[in-house]
Amino acid sequence: MKSYQELADKWIKGNGEEYLDIDPADSSHVLAKIKIYTKDDVKASIEKAMSKFEEWAKLPGPKRGAILLKAGELMEQEAQEFALLMTLEEGKTLKDSMFEVIRSYNLLKFYGALAFKISGKTLPSADMNTRIFTVKEPLGVVAAITPWNFPLSIPIWKIAPALASGNTVVLKPASKTPLMVAKLLDILSRAALPEGVVNLVVGKGSEIGDLIVSDDNITAVSFTGSTEIGQRIYRLIGSKNRMTRIQLELGGKNALYVDKSADLNLATELAVRGAFSLTGQSCTATSRLIVHKAVYEEFRHKLLERVKRWKVGPGTEDVDMGPVVDKSQFDKDLQYIEYGKSAGAKLIYGGNILSERGYFLEPTIFENVTLDMRLFKEEIFGPVLSVTEAKDLDEAIRLVNAVDYGHTAGIVATDVRAINEFISRVEAGVIKVNKPTIGLELQAPFGGFKNSGATTWKEMGEEALEFYTREKTIYEGW
Structure with a gap:
């Protein structure tokens, strides 16, 4: 052509x-x-x-x-x-x-x-x-x-x-x-x-x-x-x-659970890649992080240090994340960031417009996100990540399942019991263990549960x- x-x-x-x-x-x-x-x-x-x-x-x-x-x-x-x-x-x-x-x-x-x-x-x-x-x-x-x-x-x-x-x-x-x-x-x-x-x-x-x-x-x-x-x-x-x-x-509202037994360096990489690769515009993207309270503070520090190195720019350049697809999606992402602020979630990183020429949005992370907030429940389809603390594995699984969607869900852990509990009790069509929620192989069947x-x-x-x-x-x- x-x-x-x-x-x-x-x-x-x-x-x-x-x-x-x-x-x-x-x-x-x-x-x-x-x-x-x-x-x-x-x-x-x-x-x-x-x-x-x-x-x-x-x-x-x-x-x-x-x-x-x-x-x-x-x-x-x-x-x-x-x-x-x-x-x-x-x-x-x-x-x-x-x-x-x-x-x-x-x-x-x-x-x-x-x-x-x-x-x-x-x-x-x-x-x-x-x-x-x-x-x-x-x-x-x-x-x-x-x-x-x-x-x-x-x-x-x-x-x-x-x-x-x-x-x-x-x-x-x-x-x-x-x-x-x-x-x-x-x-x-x-x-x-x-x-x-x-x-x-x-x-x-x-x-x-x-x-x-x-x-x-x-x-x-x-x-x-x-x-x-x-x-x-x-x-x-x-x-x-x-x-x-x-x-x-x-649609999807996929969660990645970071267990107390997790390799936190691996968990950090999986969380950032799952949330912000493809500008968060994937039905299998990580839009919710559920983190065990025993490792919450250490993981939070690693997460923020990693996202600071995440490069945003035109996809033709050496960057990690390109622009949002168009103005309507861009405006939707910004609206959800405002929803998060007004609901009482704490913005701990990003949320800024990076260019007036293209639809570039800084990766955005909220913590203290509760299950009654729109950030927790609704699909955004953009680079906006919600973080919620869980007191134990049972609460984590309850939080993972507490949405109307069930595309993918992931767990980062080395505890075999925790992994098997997660696999058997989580309501999702695809379960990822020590892998990002994004990424599918063509030879494996794919399909979501619930409203996914x-x-x-x-x-x-x-x-x-x-x-x-x-x-x-x-x-x-x-």
Whole structure:
């Protein structure tokens, strides 16, 4: 691509209003002008996906897989280009962008390989003249609605298993990061994915998102985003004329517990990395620290010393944290900082605006945060960390569970009993032991509990294929 505008013009073909895709590190830097999709554009995209379904579904799994494998190879070759665009469009550091690109091309390869083995099973029958077996079939046209914080890997971990299974896709990325998905489509096209198998639509969720999930031709919806929107999608699908599968990955308010047996140097590093990497803009970010009273003061000192060395700046520079994604999220973060102050929490670090040109916010830490405060209970999605003291392990687990979310939770400890108690009693879909709450491996299933997800279908791992296939049972007699 000669320019990002050329990339947008080639793959984002809406006929609606125009908006500017802006670099969050420099609000004067316009990456491209984006034309949003109208309702007619969305309907046309769904119809195109329907028209291509039979052809794509009949293509043997190994051939579908070969396309995904080729796309993964092409992305690996162009990893630097993908990472730079991600940093410019979303704001994360080049290091974090590259990490996401690596995971993304490995996801393509992983599901490309799995496409070679999607199959049913043979079962014994009580009747000597009967054979029972099952086959796995694709669902049809599926919808993927994805957020801006992981603008490449989340679209891929939805569409790759969908394509491997033989479905066609309508993909609606966040309107803040459409260029990343446009570049993904360019890679898939060059890997010989037929036109119309994946159909990109761009626009506000409240306008075109509702249209997508309500369409009776959509057989399944996979959504990652806020709990509020996820619940809305749930209600919309429940009112449809046909039964539609739904997969939801929603908000988080993840806690890291520092036990009295913890290696405090390790705990400090995990806390800072989990809270402020990716500018706190991850559903698995550490937004709450629960610290055992026996080590509270020593840990607090180490935490403050470590965060002082945390560098903030444009993601293209040698920094630890880039800007907040845009003005609306920036204003939300600032509002929660004011909530914390007014509620009586003690601001012990940060909270300052660092630049008037980009959306740079200093890492922010509050202590004396109690479970009745908004800082403790509500997802912020920014670099704001709350610290709460616990008198013992039982109180710590109670505090970890005392929110409506259950994405990830972590414990830093060497006491095996404490670790096992935490694993068995904490209500979260992913438990991390002596690891940051952020960071997932593609071969492992992922899904949150409580208001962090619908819990029925997992993403990533081989389990992701279950959402995109239906199983037909055959009794064959003679």
